[in-house]
Amino acid sequence: MAPALQITGSAAVGATTIFPPLRLEIAAGRWTVLLGPSGVGKSTLLRLVAGVETTIAFTGTITADDGSAIAPRVAMMAQSDLLLPWLDVFDNVTLGARLRNEMPDRARARAIVERVGLTPHMDRKPGTLSGGQRQRVALARTLMEARPIILLDEPFSALDARARAAMQELAADVLSDRTVLLVTHDCAEAARLGDAIFIMTEKGMDAVAPPATAPIRDFDASEVLDAQGALLARMRGAPV
Amino acid sequence: MAPALQITGSAAVGATTIFPPLRLEIAAGRWTVLLGPSGVGKSTLLRLVAGVETTIAFTGTITADDGSAIAPRVAMMAQSDLLLPWLDVFDNVTLGARLRNEMPDRARARAIVERVGLTPHMDRKPGTLSGGQRQRVALARTLMEARPIILLDEPFSALDARARAAMQELAADVLSDRTVLLVTHDCAEAARLGDAIFIMTEKGMDAVAPPATAPIRDFDASEVLDAQGALLARMRGAPV
Amino acid sequence: QDRMTVLLDWFVNPDHGPIIIAQEQGYFADEGLEIEIVAPADPSDPPKMVAAGRADLAIGYQPQLHLQVHEGLPLVRVGTLIATPLNCLIVLEDGPIGAIADLAGKTVGYSVAGVEEALLGSVLRANGLTLEDVEMVNVSFALSTALMAGQVDATIGGYRNFELNQMEIEGRPGRCFYLEEEGVPSYDELVYLANPETLDADLIARFLAATERATQFIVNHPEQSWEIFAATAPELQDELNERAWADTISRFALRPAALDSGRYVRFERFLSEAGLIGDTVPVSDLAIDVGAL
Amino acid sequence: MKAARQGALSTTLRLAGVTVLMLGLWQALVALTDTPAFILPGPLRVVEALWTHHALITHHALVTMTEVLIGLVMGASLGAATAIVLAASRGARALLRPVLVFSQAVPVFALAPILTLWFGYGLESKIAMALLIIYFPVTSAFFDGLMRTPGEWLEMASVMGATPARVLTRIRIPAALPALASGLRLAAVYAPIGAIIGEWVGASQGLGYLMLFANGRAMADLMFAALVVLAFLTLVLHAVVDKAAHWLVEHQTQSPDSKVRRIVF
Amino acid sequence: MKAARQGALSTTLRLAGVTVLMLGLWQALVALTDTPAFILPGPLRVVEALWTHHALITHHALVTMTEVLIGLVMGASLGAATAIVLAASRGARALLRPVLVFSQAVPVFALAPILTLWFGYGLESKIAMALLIIYFPVTSAFFDGLMRTPGEWLEMASVMGATPARVLTRIRIPAALPALASGLRLAAVYAPIGAIIGEWVGASQGLGYLMLFANGRAMADLMFAALVVLAFLTLVLHAVVDKAAHWLVEHQTQSPDSKVRRIVF
């Protein structure tokens, strides 16, 4: 059901290259993790897949292996939380259904809010939530979208280690069988979650071998720590 | 010149406790790192020190050891970047001086922008910057403030490993001799930068021993990795 | 050359013939006067401006003058421009109102609040009705249109030389009931007003002398005077003004400076009886003959 | 409860203070510019007239107030509805917006005879006038707000597969409420003027009629008494709408926005 | 260049379309409601009058345009300045705001004799009237914007030790520019009305004079011809101010805000 995606092409604004010609294969129903230095174009890539990028021009193709359109099958969690300040936590979480003129699945929403640990804050407006709480609301809102393709842009960046681990497990659970593209700066996260791991650089896209076990992995399993170390070394600029 | 700070008290909104009575000693001219689960009140604590918290009531005292007022000697980098969308990178970085009706130190601003790696983007408006680039602009703006007390609320959360390391080094360099209170979720960061490390929990404030060497430490020194491991274990909920 | 400012009561129209002709023919200049003519849009303004010292002369209405003097405005009539009433009670010629008595239960529109009620009341009383029998609506300056459109059944305040012609041109001729034939004491429709405390009798006498000469010219040369008048502004050159001009000539005061004290006494008493003013005041408080000063 | 009562008290006190201040200014203006009383009477004389004619003024004020309230509610509703239609459809924007500006460019006074022809000299034509005069500020302010929805929210909605109607009702309208509030505050000030103009065009009741009447009788003090009552009613209306607008905005959001108000005011 | 020219062309085409549409509506209205020509003449008669009197109308239109432009510039400047003063000082707010509302509550028409007494019958009193009428929308909209600065920015500024003046000039004013733009768009529509009312109060030139004059003579076609010209001038003024307002807002920010406009329009 969840398609594989293929991205081939380059992006530019006027004469400025945002990223050079590159090729990215995203396996169906798997977690593909994207790492890369700040400003290299990761968020742009996600926005191009979701079909919302309007200022940056993409030359190339973004296709699903089943040939259908991608945009209508996408759910995206952007880098900023985009909560609506006038809706409380519950209403923000169920926003998607409301916007589509559907009945929100209230029971499921309550369950997800419970799992992101915000049940006590269900009726609060986002203006009074902490940074990490807001991020969890945005995550819950994205998890509510039953879409085959999920794009996550640094979804756990504002969370402490414990909450981060819990949210990773929650996402892995809820999004099993979906095609997930996760952008992160956390090498441990990449090592833990990735079925495939790519590092995007100014020169192009490099594939990195993920740990041999299947995700979601234990964060202190030795192969995960090894993979994390290797990723860190590459990201920090050690010779490839 | 930079004072030591002492915080004693509790915070509440109406009948809701935000954090229980706690006590935090912040050494003069040192980096104090604060870890803690999301929503425990770290940002609130920083905002109370800066004197900008208006909705959450604090019962207790926040004092400097030299007895002078704290608020006028504070520079703060908040959890969101707060860039002004109509100013370009350079003008955002020099905003403080302009707001105080002073001549901005243009040479220093240029040097700092160079060190956060944004010289090529000097004339761009924040609307077109990537998340990590925006965070670096906010960092540069904070570093421009020559204040003795510096409050940093997850200042490196949107950065990749390499940029993060570089920004930590930059901050440690520019802010040497200042009293710094750093909130972070990154245990490696805490282990690398902290002269003192505290974990804030729902129950109060726990001090954690930092590595024996002086910061800023090498990220793969064994005592740093050990400290990081110990912090991670505690943060993830291993028995204290 | 002495300078004077004269405020008209309203935009330039044939009622102001003597002033315009005197200006165009150079009669003012002959009297050593340089006259600035200002046309306001609200007729209730000019008397106030003269009372406040903003101008030397204003054109006003005799009925209004009585009220203004009683309200304490420093004003006095120093000359007459139109020596008969122009006001009339107008109905549609082919409408249902054949006689004033038919107005029972009907709506009457008026434009300048003040004495219209008293005038109408007196007309109605002379025909066996009272003010209670009609509804009065202030229709501002849309007198003819309100009547032609059937929004009101009659209007008071429209001029016999103007509104009547206007309605005829529009194809809805009106019929006028002349107030002075229906129990209202005759009065001067348009008079020159000045501030009694500051007026310069000599200047005003010279002004009136020039307009008197102009009036004689108009009466003697109706066609030529129309040409001169119409040439002063393009917006005046139309059929309505031409017809109004002809109808107005006979209404100009031939002796603008002359004062008929009896008119002012009678009208003062009329207003007092109508309850619009309290005790009557002597004529000298209302009108003067500048030549006698 | 107590806080609310105290708030009301302090508002009353402030209003009283402002009233005194304005009376003082007025007296000073009269004295300094040496304006004669038949053009601008001093406050004392006007207060006297207020007292003498209070029954008359109350009667006419009630008439005007009715017109104003009905006109305000209808004009605000119509204006808000128009803004939503304009914001919802590009086609409506292309066609309707110039028509709207055009319609506003025609001074209502000029339309007065037409309005009275269609609506008569009763309440309707004044309501129509008040409605017409506030319709545009409300439409204009709300429309501007609706067109300023942050792009990221719209992008999010489009990724979520939102229907345009829902984007409007769930995102754009709530986000534009502060702008609507701004328009409503303006409308509160303009609605009475609309009603007055309506009365000037043709009426036998209302404060506007009373003013014309007093003006014709050269009773400057009565005219200014009516004016003062009108201004006072407007002030009250503005205060009420201001409170309602605050509530509208506060009620829907506990965002940083609302925090500011608390800090800055 | 080319794009701009094309844009101008399409705007012209659209305006032409809208004009035709409105003429049609007008004709339909006249026909349907059976309104007599002396109250609302059909468009054809008005076009005829436009042609017959074009020299006369042009002359008076130029006079009105001068008053409008001067009034607009002065009113917008004064309004913006007042909003800034109000936003800057709590004291000014407490005292001045009610005075402002009060002053607006007094219909300008009622002030006419006072204004003519003080300013005479020349250009000044018309400019004063246009100024008075646009002063409030500009003040009100800009002030509302100034009071809506996101609290986080203000907090940041206070931590930075900002002077209140600098917070105003560097943060609050730039952040409120979209609101000011909103007010200016309103002002563009109201300024001509102000000038017209000024002319009604006393003038011997200008479109307002021409209208009253034509009205007094029941020359409905000339009156509506003047009205059409006035409406057209207003439309042009609104378009120009709209462009300028866009520029004002776009120029200062490349924020998501400006992106939206590109998407939504």
Ligand SMILES: Nc1ncnc2c1ncn2[C@@H]1O[C@H](COP(=O)(O)OP(=O)(O)OP(=O)(O)O)[C@@H](O)[C@H]1O
């Ligand atoms: N007005 C309010 N009413 C009730 N609770 C509030 C209010 N404002 C803040 N809080 C709560 O105060 C707590 C502390 O928030 P704070 O932003 O300080 O957390 P934090 O430790 O910085 O978390 P994070 O790591 O997620 O940024 C949160 O649980 C938040 O929900």
Ligand SMILES: Nc1ncnc2c1ncn2[C@@H]1O[C@H](COP(=O)(O)OP(=O)(O)OP(=O)(O)O)[C@@H](O)[C@H]1O
């Ligand atoms: N309008 C524009 N003009 C020029 N450059 C732009 C424009 N918009 C975006 N960019 C640049 O495109 C690059 C890619 O941005 P993007 O947000 O995709 O980066 P990212 O990889 O997500 O970075 P981060 O990790 O910091 O979020 C950045 O360097 C940004 O400055």
Ligand SMILES: [Mg+2]
């Ligand atoms: Mg990004």
Ligand SMILES: [Mg+2]
């Ligand atoms: Mg926080």
